[in-house]
Amino acid sequence: MADPEAPATELRMSIGELTEFMTAAFDRPLTWRIERSDLDGVRVRQPVQSSDLRPGGTVSGPTLMSLADGISYIAVLARIGPQALAVTTSMNINFMRRPRAVDVVADAMILKLGRTLALVEVTMYSDGGDPRDLERPVAHAVVTYSMALVGREGT
Amino acid sequence: MADPEAPATELRMSIGELTEFMTAAFDRPLTWRIERSDLDGVRVRQPVQSSDLRPGGTVSGPTLMSLADGISYIAVLARIGPQALAVTTSMNINFMRRPRAVDVVADAMILKLGRTLALVEVTMYSDGGDPRDLERPVAHAVVTYSMALVGREGT
Amino acid sequence: MADPEAPATELRMSIGELTEFMTAAFDRPLTWRIERSDLDGVRVRQPVQSSDLRPGGTVSGPTLMSLADGISYIAVLARIGPQALAVTTSMNINFMRRPRAVDVVADAMILKLGRTLALVEVTMYSDGGDPRDLERPVAHAVVTYSMALVGREGT
Amino acid sequence: MADPEAPATELRMSIGELTEFMTAAFDRPLTWRIERSDLDGVRVRQPVQSSDLRPGGTVSGPTLMSLADGISYIAVLARIGPQALAVTTSMNINFMRRPRAVDVVADAMILKLGRTLALVEVTMYSDGGDPRDLERPVAHAVVTYSMALVGREGT
Numbered sequence: 001m002a003d004p005e006a007p008a009t010e011l012r013m014s015i016g017e018l019t020e021f022m023t024a025a026f027d028r029p030l031t032w033r034i035e036r037s038d039l040d041g042v043r044v045r046q047p048v049q050s051s052d053l054r055p056g057g058t059v060s061g062p063t064l065m066s067l068a069d070g071i072s073y074i075a076v077l078a079r080i081g082p083q084a085l086a087v088t089t090s091m092n093i094n095f096m097r098r099p100r101a102v103d104v105v106a107d108a109m110i111l112k113l114g115r116t117l118a119l120v121e122v123t124m125y126s127d128g129g130d131p132r133d134l135e136r137p138v139a140h141a142v143v144t145y146s147m148a149l150v151g152r153e154g155t
Numbered sequence: 156m157a158d159p160e161a162p163a164t165e166l167r168m169s170i171g172e173l174t175e176f177m178t179a180a181f182d183r184p185l186t187w188r189i190e191r192s193d194l195d196g197v198r199v200r201q202p203v204q205s206s207d208l209r210p211g212g213t214v215s216g217p218t219l220m221s222l223a224d225g226i227s228y229i230a231v232l233a234r235i236g237p238q239a240l241a242v243t244t245s246m247n248i249n250f251m252r253r254p255r256a257v258d259v260v261a262d263a264m265i266l267k268l269g270r271t272l273a274l275v276e277v278t279m280y281s282d283g284g285d286p287r288d289l290e291r292p293v294a295h296a297v298v299t300y301s302m303a304l305v306g307r308e309g310t
Numbered sequence: 311m312a313d314p315e316a317p318a319t320e321l322r323m324s325i326g327e328l329t330e331f332m333t334a335a336f337d338r339p340l341t342w343r344i345e346r347s348d349l350d351g352v353r354v355r356q357p358v359q360s361s362d363l364r365p366g367g368t369v370s371g372p373t374l375m376s377l378a379d380g381i382s383y384i385a386v387l388a389r390i391g392p393q394a395l396a397v398t399t400s401m402n403i404n405f406m407r408r409p410r411a412v413d414v415v416a417d418a419m420i421l422k423l424g425r426t427l428a429l430v431e432v433t434m435y436s437d438g439g440d441p442r443d444l445e446r447p448v449a450h451a452v453v454t455y456s457m458a459l460v461g462r463e464g465t
Numbered sequence: 466m467a468d469p470e471a472p473a474t475e476l477r478m479s480i481g482e483l484t485e486f487m488t489a490a491f492d493r494p495l496t497w498r499i500e501r502s503d504l505d506g507v508r509v510r511q512p513v514q515s516s517d518l519r520p521g522g523t524v525s526g527p528t529l530m531s532l533a534d535g536i537s538y539i540a541v542l543a544r545i546g547p548q549a550l551a552v553t554t555s556m557n558i559n560f561m562r563r564p565r566a567v568d569v570v571a572d573a574m575i576l577k578l579g580r581t582l583a584l585v586e587v588t589m590y591s592d593g594g595d596p597r598d599l600e601r602p603v604a605h606a607v608v609t610y611s612m613a614l615v616g617r618e619g620t
Contacts, residue, residue, distance in 0.1 A: 247557060364490075372530060402556070
């Protein structure tokens with residue numbers, strides 16, 4: 001198996017494969033749309049849904065946390081491949097602006113991908129269609145993953 | 156209005172009032188049960204639900220994050236009262252053990268309750284009925300709230 | 311070697327041994343005084359020093375961060391013993407009150423001690439001699455350690 | 466006074482003014498060198514010093530934490546000006562690689578600059594002269610500041 005610490009020169013899963021894997025992992029249709037996945041990271045769009053809103057028309061904090069957790073996992077999978085067992089070990093999230101009742105767009109960037117630990121930075125935006133929307137993040141998260149590569153101990 | 160920085164000598168909302176307030180705030184029946192609320196903090200039980208589980212029988216990370224966010228809010232409300240506008244500004248959560256497919260019990264303790272900022276510590280457990288279950292946390296979170304007291308500026 | 315995941319029924323280092331180990335590790339006399347070390351955790355006192363103060367008579371933030379890092383390490387060592395190689399992997403610290411120009415007292419409690427990861431909670435106080443001082447924390451930190459047990463791979 | 470929430474179209478302090486301000490604030494000569502300050506953020510170099518090293522030739526964790534705290538303050542000052550009273554309220558730092566016994570270079574970017582809260586992202590590198598050194602961060606921090614503008618209440 002290839003070295004996960006090697007510089008990122010390739011992706012191990014396509015957007016289609018990532019979507020399929022996440023759908024199976026969560027056992028339900030994925031509402032997130034993976035819009036981009038390349039060596040710089042991953043972009044995911046969460047279409048606004050009434051179940052994610054709080055009275056007053058704000059996307060709930062747990063919706064953003066859940067998205068930050070999910071996109072970090074997707075970003076790690078894209079680089080490591082589906083044989084990885086990655087478990088979230090921590091998240092630090094800062095809420096910066098009130099998220100409006102529009103789509104949430106999340107960008108994930110891998111800060112470190114080691115043999116046992118991955119560190120992912122996530123920036124989230126309320127995207128109402130104005131190009132300036134993607135300059136004003138609503139939340140920022142740093143997520144750590146502990147990784148156990150399947151077959152590592154057995155082989 | 157009383158000084159929120161004063162030592163905690165009283166609670167401003169009963170368990171019944173907190174439940175009613177949260178139900179209205181979330182616009183749906185509260186699945187969390189507030190089991191305890193006193194000057195030491197708040198205990199909330201989240202009965203296990205299939206929608207919170209991941210394949211493999213683990214309670215999902217976002218379920219724990221959502222509970223940590225919710226119980227922190229409840230703990231702040233209990234001390235400040237329903238006139239408070241408290242907005243989560245950050246959460247730092249560490250996942251420590253695999254949460255089993257049983258109830259999650261969360262304990263919240265207020266570390267600081269200032270005029271504009273509150274800091275809440277949350278410890279979460281998988282409660283399968285064994286008394287030792289509440290000695291082995293599955294996750295630990297520190298949550299900060301920014302508070303704006305309604306009417307503060309107007310009066 | 312004993313199982314680090316076993317319940318804490320013993321300590322592997324005395325206060326004297328911890329002080330000696332830390333002095334050697336830092337290559338200079340330890341200004342911290344380890345006041346307590348038992349199965350509940352560790353208490354360390356940092357006597358106020360002019361080099362830790364900011365103009366205005368406040369203990370500096372980096373002084374508190376350094377103490378939080380150090381006491382976490384001491385708390386892990388007390389339980390794991392000097393053969394451990396523990397490396398700080400993260401710290402989340404919240405500053406809650408202005409630390410006065412008096413001794414800082416830090417309490418560390420181990421939240422999790424696994425085979426590869428330890429999680430330590432640290433609460434810090436400005437101790438000017440008033441018994442109530444130890445009820446009003448000035449800062450709170452959660453520190454994670456990655457542990458590699460010497461000889462694990464070689465033997 | 467100008468609106469701190471306005472888009473960053475100007476800097477309020479030059480590198481010379483920042484250096485002078487920090488020297489006065491810390492009451493001793495600044496060992497950090499501010500190498501860059503523009504609308505994208507600030508770069509600071511900390512020349513390697515023996516007092517920052519641990520036996521084994523690693524820059525200590527507290528050295529990195531102190532630098533992260535300091536550069537965040539510098540980045541906020543550059544945008545707000547010296548009339549600001551900014552107090553660190555939290556730091557979340559992840560240590561990613563062993564920092565070698567060479568200069569540390571830190572880059573700070575302001576994620577949010579509100580009226581009362583600022584959020585700064587800091588990435589740190591071991592700079593031994595190899596151009597690739599600045600592609601492999603040794604640590605990453607997110608720092609929050611609470612700001613009170615002098616004269617706000619009085620005027």
